[in-house]
Every structure is written in structure tokens, then in C-alpha cells.
Amino acid sequence: MKKALFALLLLCLPLIASAQQERDFATQYMLLYAGQDTTLVCQTISPDMMKHMINREEVEQDDELKSILRQIRTLQVVRAEGKTPAQDNFEKAVDLAKLNTQRYKLYAYGDTYQIYLRKKGDIIVELVHINLMEDAFCIINLTGYMTKDFIKLLSH
Amino acid sequence: MKKIDFRYDLLPLKNKLFRLALRITLDSAEAEDVTQDTLVRAWQRRDELEKVDSIEAYCMTICRNLALDRREKRDAQHLSLDENPIETADASPLPDERLERDERLRHVHRLFNQLPERLRTILQLRDIEGKSVRETAQILEMTEENVKVTHHRARQLLRQQYQKIESHGL
Amino acid sequence: MDYKYIEQLLERYWECQTSAAEESILHAFFTQEEVPAHLAQYKSLFEYMEVAGGVEVLGEDFDKKMLKLVGEQDTKDTTAKIEVRAQRTSTIYRLRPFFRAAASVAIVVLIGSAAQELFEQKDEVQTWDYNSNSYKDSFTKSEVDEALEFSLKGLNTIGNSLKDADLVVVDSAQTKTK
Numbered sequence: 001m002k003k004a005l006f007a008l009l010l011l012c013l014p015l016i017a018s019a020q021q022e023r024d025f026a027t028q029y030m031l032l033y034a035g036q037d038t039t040l041v042c043q044t045i046s047p048d049m050m051k052h053m054i055n056r057e058e059v060e061q062d063d064e065l066k067s068i069l070r071q072i073r074t075l076q077v078v079r080a081e082g083k084t085p086a087q088d089n090f091e092k093a094v095d096l097a098k099l100n101t102q103r104y105k106l107y108a109y110g111d112t113y114q115i116y117l118r119k120k121g122d123i124i125v126e127l128v129h130i131n132l133m134e135d136a137f138c139i140i141n142l143t144g145y146m147t148k149d150f151i152k153l154l155s156h
Numbered sequence: 157m158k159k160i161d162f163r164y165d166l167l168p169l170k171n172k173l174f175r176l177a178l179r180i181t182l183d184s185a186e187a188e189d190v191t192q193d194t195l196v197r198a199w200q201r202r203d204e205l206e207k208v209d210s211i212e213a214y215c216m217t218i219c220r221n222l223a224l225d226r227r228e229k230r231d232a233q234h235l236s237l238d239e240n241p242i243e244t245a246d247a248s249p250l251p252d253e254r255l256e257r258d259e260r261l262r263h264v265h266r267l268f269n270q271l272p273e274r275l276r277t278i279l280q281l282r283d284i285e286g287k288s289v290r291e292t293a294q295i296l297e298m299t300e301e302n303v304k305v306t307h308h309r310a311r312q313l314l315r316q317q318y319q320k321i322e323s324h325g326l
Numbered sequence: 327m328d329y330k331y332i333e334q335l336l337e338r339y340w341e342c343q344t345s346a347a348e349e350s351i352l353h354a355f356f357t358q359e360e361v362p363a364h365l366a367q368y369k370s371l372f373e374y375m376e377v378a379g380g381v382e383v384l385g386e387d388f389d390k391k392m393l394k395l396v397g398e399q400d401t402k403d404t405t406a407k408i409e410v411r412a413q414r415t416s417t418i419y420r421l422r423p424f425f426r427a428a429a430s431v432a433i434v435v436l437i438g439s440a441a442q443e444l445f446e447q448k449d450e451v452q453t454w455d456y457n458s459n460s461y462k463d464s465f466t467k468s469e470v471d472e473a474l475e476f477s478l479k480g481l482n483t484i485g486n487s488l489k490d491a492d493l494v495v496v497d498s499a500q501t502k503t504k
Contacts, residue, residue, distance in 0.1 A: 167393075170384045258370075261373060311339070318368075
């Protein structure tokens, strides 16, 4: 049984996960494509940096902002800086998400973007925003401990 | 260590001790006697008291032991067997007018007092008086592990009894 | 209104898995004026525990008796001083007066945000199953403001998308159109 499952995972363009170490979407995307496409860059905010940010006075004094940031552990932005057609990158990203439907469920979409969520019970542990705006491609990837309120706060 | 002052160190504990004594003896008059005896005894041991961690915990231990003694004596007199874990305490006094007024609160009060002594005492200490696991272990002269296990049992039994009542309708 | 959080807390309460803060939340919730019907049965339980903790039967007479017994002089301001002292021993449900004033909706909102904090303390580590060490900052420690600006831009972008999404997928298979 285990062997068959493992084979299946390999077939499914794996998000290779061990018990403790999961890779988030942005990291996986970079692993898959940054080798061939040197225009791809990923900017990272680590859990440590998030803490520093929250301690900033302007955040301390803004309850809503504080509440939002506290639920985020990491923030990553993947962009393509260059000539690669943005549409191409966008489609690759969407394909990756669709291939991993057990992890990423489509939450919202419009013409130029799609938002996927990875949840554990009621908690959103990852939010993936794949964006194609004005011919610029980017993935904004949040991980953390986000609740339904988080979505509300972000969108109002 | 500061000298123990009866008025300021011991007397203020009176109601907390009374509540514990009442929970154990289920009798107002007994509870008051126990409280009195506890304070007197604590006062007699004030030299020892100066050295303890928590005067309150120490007094509550005395209180419980005295209350248990009283109960034993009384039970022996009435020749009642306390092997049945669910006590019938229909005559348990209501120490507060709020409890008098409210039918639902009376039910809960009865329910609490029907639990075996150890379990209702733990609920009294942990949930009603808000004592920590550590303090409760001190007062009951148990290990902290034992306190946790007993507390868990108490809540489980409480829940069972509670749901029994609710299902019979109020 | 979804009371799943309270229901979960209650389950954990019976199992003695709740922290003091979580129990404060249960107390605050159940001592509101309006408790939802399916949880109403527990209202009296939590009320009882609070009331029972405040029972003060022994008064001045008891004091007088005791002071005599231990051979102390009774002074006029004894009882008053003792009562002040007794009140200073804090009640465990410190949040109580604060919550009492709030309407039930406000309480649920407050509980929501407090709940977040508690979740963060307890289960967060296991639920968030990524590796902290695998994230290398693109901004240095002295660039926290830039990092903040960067993050806010990103969050804004997500926010805008959420706001004008043509379709929002709800948990089950249904979709609802805005």
C-alpha cells in the first residue's frame, strides 16, 4: 500500500513532504522552474522578520494590522523579471496548484488572478495568490495560522 | 519572616475556609464550627505558619482534615455507609440568596454536592476557588499528577450527572 | 453564528485540557444574557461556579467571636479592614466585569480574537508544518521598514483581489456569486 502511494506521489509532480517539513507553494514553484527560467526571483519574509515588523510602532498602534500580521508566519513573493511571457508563468503556477488539489483548494478567482488555500480544519495554513496583472506575473504566498477573520480583515 | 497576625493574616480566610468546609460537610453549622476550629488551630501553630509557603494552603489543609473528621464522626453516629459513590444530599444548605432564588442554580448545587467528597472538593478548589494544580496538590496532600487525574474524573462525572438531569427536563 | 469554537472549548473543558484563559472565555460566554439555545443548558453550571465562589456567609459576628477566642482586642475598624483585605484576594475570573458589559455579539467578536491568540500559543506549532529555517530573509535586519512596506503591498494586492472576486468558493462544492 505504501509503495503504491509513493509511486503516485512521484507521478503527481510532488510537493515532497516529510512529517515535519512541508514546502510552501512559492518554494516548490522556484524549485521546479527557477533552474530553467533565470528571470524568476523570490523575495522572502521569514518568521523572524515578521516578528520584527510586528514590533514596529506603526503596527503596534494599529490593532487591525497587528491582528493581520500576527496570523502570518511567512510571506513570499515570486516574480518574473524579464522577457518570459507572464501568461506562461501564470499558467504554470495554476497547473501546479491544480495538480495538488488535495492540498490547495481554489478559494476565489477573477480574470487575472486565482487564490488557493491550504487548510487544516478551520485554519488556513497557506494562502496562494497567483496574479497576472498588466502583463506582470507574481505569486504571493502566505503561510501561517490564519482564520476566517483574517480573510475578512484583508478584504475590507 | 513576619509575625503572623490573626486579624490580618488568618481571619480574612474565613469565608474561603467556610466554603470548603461546607462543601465537605454539607452542613452549615458544622462548616462554621470547622472554620472556627481551623482558625484556632492555625493560630496555635502560628510559629510553624511563619515558615510555610502559603498560609492559605496550610489552613485549607487543616480545614479539610477537620471537616473530614467531623463527617466521619457524624456518619458513624448515623451508621451510614459511604460506599455508594453518589451521595444523597437533599438537605444540603444553600448558603446564598442567589442560590435560593434560582431553581436552576439549586439543581447544579445539588448536583455538585452529590458527587463523592474527593471529587467535589477538587471542583471546589480548582474550579470554584481557582486554585492552581500546585496549590491544590498542597492542600489535598496529593501529587500534582493525582490532582489532574482526579479533576478529570470529577469533570467527567459532573458532565454525566449534568446531562442526566437535563435529559429529564427541568 | 457559528459557535464551533465554544463547542470545541467545551469538549476540551470536560477533558480538563483547557487553560485558565480558555476557561475564562467559557465563563464569559456562558454568563452572558443571551446564550444560544443549544448551549443554554450549561449556563447554570458556569453561573453556579461563579456564584459559589463569592459566598460570604461569615460576617461581623463571627469575627467578634473569633477575636475573643484568640484573646485579641476588638477594635472598631477591624471588620472593615478585614473586608478590604478579603476583597483584594482576586477572583479567578478577572475578565468577568469587562465582559459583562458587552452585548452578546461583542462577546463573540472578542472571543474570536482571543481565540486566535490561544490557538497561536497551543496548536500553532504542529499545524504550521513548514520549516522556519528554510526561510532566508531577503531584507536585512536594518531593513525592517522596507520589509514592512513590501509586505503591506502584497497584502493589499491580495485584499483587492478578494474584494472584487467574481466568484468565491465556499467550503463545500457550492459556489456563491457576489
